[in-house]
Amino acid sequence: MPGAIHILNGPNLDLLGLREPHIYGHTTLAQVEAMCRDAAQGDLLFAQTNHEGEMIEMIHAAFGTAAGIIINPAGWSFRSIAIRDALAAFGGPVIELHISNIHARDAAHRDSLISPVATAVIAGLGAQGYPVAMDALYRLIS
Known part of the structure; x- marks a missing residue:
């Protein structure tokens, strides 16, 4: 399978498990990463940032190296044309993921x-959306 899967997480997801658990649940981002590593069928990059420019750089870094991207853009989903444009330029499969x-x-x-x-x-699907997204992405790239 060519390239790693990149799982990119946006702002405030470092507070997962603490922030608004009635919406996002009690699972922490470290627990989500562990679930993803358990489900990985190859190389996996798992990252989180609260900085929009850094997210764009992570998307650019996936060009030519990642088989696909799973992104939880969090609040940027509704405001960031720049992240939208970076993902549009990626050229491989992109799965947008939301916990709620x-x-x-x-x-x-x-x-x-x-x-x-x-x-x-x-x-x-809550935190379980991550392994579901991974399964879907593996199917798309195989």
Whole structure:
């Protein structure tokens, strides 16, 4: 299988398990990473940033090296044209992932700018969405 899978996490996901557990659950980002490493079928890059420019650099770093990207853009889903454009330029499969069902949320958390450039969108499965996204991505790249 060519290249690693890159799992990229956006702002405030470092607070997963603590921040609004009624929406995002009690699973920490470290626990999510452990689940992903257990499900990995090859090389895996797992990263999180609270800085938009750093996220764009991580997407650029995937060009030509990653087999695919799973991204939880968090709040940038609804505001960042720059991340949308970086993902559109990637050229490989991109799965947009959300822990909550953004389509059932308030207006500020409902309409993703990322979805139109994503190969697929997974939302509302909680932390279990990550291994589901990995399985889907492996199927797309095989």
